[in-house]
Amino acid sequence: MPTVKIPPVLRAQTGGEAEVPTPGSTVGDVLRSLAEAHPATRAQLFADGGDLNRYVNVYLNDEDVRVLEGLDTRVSDSDTVVILPAMAGGA
Amino acid sequence: MATVAEPLEQVKQRIDLIANEKAREEVDSGEAKLIDVREPHEWDEAHLEGATHVPQAELLDRISELVPDRSDRIVLYCRTDNRSSRAADALQDLGYENVSVVRGGIVGWQEAGLPVVAPEGLTAEQRMRYSRHTLLPEVGVDGQVKLLNSKVLLIGAGGLGAPSALYLAAAGVGTIGIVDDDAVDESNLQRQIIHTTDRVGVPKTASARASIEALNPDVKVVEHRTRLDADNVLDIISDYDVLVDGADNFPTRYLLNDASVRLRKPVVSASILAFDGQVSTFVPYEGPCYRCLYPVPPPPEMAPSCGAAGVLGVMAGVMGLLQANEVLKLVAGIGEPLIGRLLLYDSLGTRFTELKVNRDPDCPICGDAAPEIDESEMGKFPDYEAFCAGAPVLR
Numbered sequence: 001m002p003t004v005k006i007p008p009v010l011r012a013q014t015g016g017e018a019e020v021p022t023p024g025s026t027v028g029d030v031l032r033s034l035a036e037a038h039p040a041t042r043a044q045l046f047a048d049g050g051d052l053n054r055y056v057n058v059y060l061n062d063e064d065v066r067v068l069e070g071l072d073t074r075v076s077d078s079d080t081v082v083i084l085p086a087m088a089g090g091a
Numbered sequence: 092m093a094t095v096a097e098p099l100e101q102v103k104q105r106i107d108l109i110a111n112e113k114a115r116e117e118v119d120s121g122e123a124k125l126i127d128v129r130e131p132h133e134w135d136e137a138h139l140e141g142a143t144h145v146p147q148a149e150l151l152d153r154i155s156e157l158v159p160d161r162s163d164r165i166v167l168y169c170r171t172d173n174r175s176s177r178a179a180d181a182l183q184d185l186g187y188e189n190v191s192v193v194r195g196g197i198v199g200w201q202e203a204g205l206p207v208v209a210p211e212g213l214t215a216e217q218r219m220r221y222s223r224h225t226l227l228p229e230v231g232v233d234g235q236v237k238l239l240n241s242k243v244l245l246i247g248a249g250g251l252g253a254p255s256a257l258y259l260a261a262a263g264v265g266t267i268g269i270v271d272d273d274a275v276d277e278s279n280l281q282r283q284i285i286h287t288t289d290r291v292g293v294p295k296t297a298s299a300r301a302s303i304e305a306l307n308p309d310v311k312v313v314e315h316r317t318r319l320d321a322d323n324v325l326d327i328i329s330d331y332d333v334l335v336d337g338a339d340n341f342p343t344r345y346l347l348n349d350a351s352v353r354l355r356k357p358v359v360s361a362s363i364l365a366f367d368g369q370v371s372t373f374v375p376y377e378g379p380c381y382r383c384l385y386p387v388p389p390p391p392e393m394a395p396s397c398g399a400a401g402v403l404g405v406m407a408g409v410m411g412l413l414q415a416n417e418v419l420k421l422v423a424g425i426g427e428p429l430i431g432r433l434l435l436y437d438s439l440g441t442r443f444t445e446l447k448v449n450r451d452p453d454c455p456i457c458g459d460a461a462p463e464i465d466e467s468e469m470g471k472f473p474d475y476e477a478f479c480a481g482a483p484v485l486r
Contacts, residue, residue: 018437
């Protein structure tokens with residue numbers, strides 16, 4: 001099963017877990033499964049139309065899915081899907 | 092006849108080791124030929140006046156042309172006296188009868204306070220101060236001179252700015268500019284190690300300057316006691332070679348990005364929160380810019396400040412120093428900067444993750460179709476506060 005890496009700001013919504021095994025054969029499936037299992041993440045990840053929010057970056061292993069097939073990018077069991085929002089803090 | 096395996100102590104018993112003063116007298120009077128048998132980068136850093144440079148590996152081949160008469164006086168030296176002793180032994184085997192070695196080499200010479208010849212660019216004090224840099228072949232005197240001639244701007248003298256300012260000053264970055272309009276607060280001292288308890292209430296730029304000047308008088312500190320905004324950003328950044336983003340808010344990060352792309356200044360950017368940090372290096376048009384990575388900022392609830400959510404103090408150090416590391420590489424022109432690479436650090440697991448960042452062909456700032464900014468528009472920037480608040484941006 002693929003693993004999703006949860007960024008710190010979303011961990012409260014996934015029961016504190018930093019890495020969550022989540023089923024799916026595409027990046028979109030995996031993220032939708034995650035949102036099913038942890039409904040509080042849905043609004044953070046997805047805009048109303050079902051597209052990914054533009055302010056959330058998603059990576060398949062180390063590659064931004066925007067340069068792959070976006071939410072249709074195929075995922076295998078040994079892959080990691082990384083969710084990455086920007087951080088402002090420097091102070 | 093010495094073999095490579097013969098112990099040095101044994102070899103040295105056959106060698107005449109002489110004191111600094113004797114060597115100096117003989118060379119000055121023209122009686123002896125002084126030969127430095129060290130490597131080129133060592134010679135470049137400093138050597139003895141009147142010496143001829145012949146690296147040890149070349150000595151036996153070149154000696155008959157340099158000193159045809161085998162009864163002529165030769166004095167060798169190296170860093171201490173190990174290499175020169177072996178070299179002297181080899182010359183003796185060739186029939187040279189009048190060879191001596193300076194005991195203690197150039198290290199002993201300098202420790203005795205005797206003068207050496209150094210290339211332009213470094214004073215005697217600087218040679219001492221930066222010796223651990225100049226010993227590195229990748230840095231050398233040339234690299235150190237580049238650092239001394241460089242100008243680096245730190246946006247923010249807080250969590251990220253504090254450690255990177257200290258290490259950049261230690262490294263001899265000649266001019267360090269600091270942009271910060273805040274004063275030192277007690278809650279800063281858990282991580283902003285350039286400030287001190289007795290400077291609570293003092294403007295951060297002044298406090299930073301005091302620490303930097305105490306650490307390294309070679310560094311000129313320029314205080315910019317202000318916040319970056321559309322009216323001052325181009326003026327402020329134009330004097331610097333590298334910009335270090337240690338800001339604590341999105342509008343400043345986007346402004347800095349857009350201005351740096353316009354003026355083609357590289358930005359080393361990092362951010363921290365709780366136990367996590369991110370760092371990358373943006374070199375306009377060579378790699379992605381900040382907007383290629385984050386086209387749109389997240390809503391406030393997805394990006395709390397350190398003041399709201401907390402941050403492990405040492406995170407500021409780890410990420411700030413990774414930024415300083417990037418600056419040194421960019422200035423000295425060595426290594427591989429984090430261009431097109433986003434490095435994530437999780438301090439709870441002590442794990443690094445690297446993600447690829449691509450130039451976005453549709454980036455409104457550095458993409459192929461981005462509008463050309465002409466002279467009259469150079470200083471005009473959109474409303475970043477509104478952009479970050481989610482209002483539509485008209486460009």
